[in-house]
Amino acid sequence: MSNDNAALSRSIIGNLAELREGEVALPRFLFKHADGLYVDPAKLDDLEALQAAVDRIFSAGACFQGLDYAAFTHLLYDLDLLKTHSQGGETTKPRRLARDIVAFRASRRTLYKAVKMGDGKVEYYFEPVFEEDDGGNTDPDGKPALTRATLDFDEFVADMWLKGIRFGINEPTVREFIATGTTGRFVIARRRDAILGKAADIQELAEEIHRDDAPKELPNGRLDLRQFKNRFPQINKGVHLLKKIPLVLGTPGREISGHLIEPPIPKDFDLGTLAGPGTTVVRDANGEFIVSQNDGFLNLDTQTNQISITEKIVNRDGVSVRTTGDLLLTGDEYEEYGEVQEKRTIEGNSIMIHADVFGIVSSRGGTIDLKRNLVGGMALNQKGDIVIEGVASGATLHTRSGVIRVKRAESCVIIGTKVVIENASNCDILAEEVEIGLAEGCALAAKVIRIERAVPRKQSEMLGFVMIPDQGEFKRKINALSDKLEDLKAVLGKMIAESEKLKANPDFRKYVTIAGKVRKGEITLTPEQQTNLQKMAAALSPHLKLLAKLGENTKAKMAEQSALENQLAELKEIKRVAEAGISCNVAAVGDEIHIRTLPLKPDTPSLFDTPPKELKVKLRGTNSVGEMLFAGSSGTFQWQYSSPQDANA
Known part of the structure; x- marks a missing residue:
């Protein structure tokens, strides 16, 4: 209870043999000790007995003083209590419930208002409360004077119990609202829903x-x-x-x-x-x-x-409509000795095939290893390498993260992290890094290109595109962020200067000094001095509000500045990574070939997201894009990308 109420309250626990009016007798499982009121589980026949005792106490106009609400709900509703009582253990020891039992005066009960219940929760409207002055003072009309009162958590529990709220009070929340004098309607108790079990x-x-x-x-x-x-x-x-x-x-x-x-x-x-x-x-x-x-x-x-x-069985019949149908495998590895028929699909992980493949081989990871040929089919790997030890012809090879190695590729679409081919003819290739022995009539795009010999083939041009970052786009974004950051710093400087100017006000400094010493207990003010300090605070109220507002705005702007600095650093790092290691080397040019740069804008759909069917159009339709690095029919070509100087980088 509150300090004032606690001082006025006295224990109303009485002796059953000499019970006086207004007193309550304790059942055998409740007993008073020097340091408080205890419950003895060993003497508790059932949980209902304790609940009935609590109900009698509250209904008799009393309440617990210094209630341990956690112990209160545990003792009232713990389903394991009787079981542990019968087996012995820690829970059979007496448990402190409260300091005492005191009267819950009728004049105090009127302070507690009605509640709103529904949907498994209880709402209570907290507002200032008043009670008649105990000193006999009256107001100008001759009526008993009213004084500000404070709710009490112990009384609150008793009042809620009588209103049917016997479980789920949010003790920390209620205590906080009472202590701070918060006004408003708030949820003060909730039902605890049952948690469903799980079937076997x-x-x-x-x-x-x-x-x-x-x-x-x-x-x-x-x-x-x-x-x-x-x-x-x-x-x-x-x-x-x-x-x-x-x-x-x-x-x-x-x-x-x-x-x-x-x-x-x-x-x-x-x-x-x-x-x-x-x-x-x-x-x-x-x-x-x-x-x-x-x-x-x-x-x-x-x-x-x-x-x-x-019985055990081994399959070596290949993948076809007759033998297996399409395969959707969940194992870590699959090995096939038979041919994979056209339009048939194998989907699994780490796939090795010893015969020709005319269908689709799709792996979730590991390595796709085709010992012979891939003709008109597809080899797709979500995360891992693709190896074709024979010929890939009219096929699609695509890995999102891995190396593609092919002995000979003809009229293929190839997309991977790194592509290594001994002989590539009329292929469209996209990778971070490309290594080709002989490239004939191919269109390829990569950050790093290494070709031993490059020539056109019949009607197919030999085109190379070195992927570079779009410097204009990077510069525009970096400059925009830098300008925005500078403007923000200027605004921050003005705000900080204005705040310092306000803090320099003599009256403000005097008030802050005195208030700080009072708060620390270094000085004690007389009533007159206290009144003067309050007047000073009231006079400085607009000043204080303006200073507080400036502080909030400054904090927000500083957070915005930090976010912009992080964005700028991230963008510069993206630019650095995008520029690293870009090069092109052609050891021998056998006939007319063209090599251009292919600027890529940041924050745009990646070229690697291009569907394989559209790659040919993408590459062979960009012949006028970027800077021409080489156009010739003989000699060699070596080029290393050098980032232009950026004043804002």
Whole structure:
């Protein structure tokens, strides 16, 4: 309770044998000790008994003094209390609940207003409250004088209890609003919703767990005749196939009224009903598993949901409509000895194929290694290298992050981080770095170009584009940011100067000095001096407000300055990285070739995002873009990019 109320309050705990009016008797599980009021869980028959005792105390016009609200809600609603009581343990020890029980005077009860309840929360309107003066003073009309009163958290809990709010009060918030005299409607209590549990589930541990040669069903319900559901789920002995994820019970919640909110019990199942021939159920410290008992291929019975391991099988028949359909693999590595038919797709990770490929090979990572030829198909790798040890003809090779190595490439579209080709003819190539032994009639763009011999081929020009950063765009952006930064610094300087001028005001400096000493306790003011200080503060109020506003604006401008400086530094770093290492070297020019720069603007769609089908148009349609570096039919060409001096860089 507040200091004034605490000083006037006295304990109303009485003896049952000599109980006087206004006193309350304690049940056997509540007892008074020198340092406070305690609850003895060992003597508590059930939780309802404590709740009933609290209700009687509050209904009798009393409240707890110095209430430990956390202990209060724990003792009232902890579902584990009775269990730990029966087993013994720390929770059977007496728990301090409050300092005492005191009267909650009727004149004080009127200070606490009605609440607004709904949607699992309670709102209370905090406002100034007044009570009649205890000294008998009256106002000019002869009525009892009113004095400013302060709410009390202990009384607040008692009043809320009688209003049906018996759980979920936000103690720190309420105490803060009472202490600061905050005015307004605020949420002071919330329901604690139950947390749903999780039903028992199955976790698939094997990389491929469903073997099914039926056509794959698409999300729209149609069947894809090009794909089987799963063709090659090969399993070794001792592999953990499935793991049972045990059910997780939910966590009960509480209504504001204190009533329990029970979550539903999650569903469960017996893992043994899923273990078929060739598998067994293993239970150990890590959980409950279905484990393969022998090598073989996995089979799932859709009728019984049983999983079984059958005889071993090896596929060397290639990828076609007849043998496998399109393959969507989840393993870490795939090796194929047969031919990949035209329009057939293999999608997996680290793919090696020993025969010719006429279809599409797509990898999520690792290396695509084609031992023979890629004809009219595609090799796509999201993150990793592509190696063609034979010939790539009329094909598309694309990796988002990796090296493409080809022995011979003819009429191909090739996009990669780095491209290395022994012999390239009539190809369109885009990379950060390109190395070619013999380039015939190709159009290529890269930051680093190295060609041993370059010649045109029939009607195909030999074009090279060295990708460089667009200096004009960089300069424009850097200058714009620099100018904006300088303007901002000028504004900041004026604001700081104005603030210093205000601080130099003699009256302001005098007020700050006195107020600081009072705050630190260095001096004590007489009532008259205190009044004078308040008058001084009132007189300086516009001055103080202006200074505070200037401080806020200065802080905002400084944050803006920091953000601009970071943007400028980032842009300069992007420029530096974009300029690093750019070069072009052609050891031998056999016939007419053209080499130009290809300026790239920052913050524009990357050239590497160009769809492969559009790359040819992009490269061969930019013959007038950039600066001509070389146009000739013989000799050699060596060029190293040098960044122009930028006054703002």
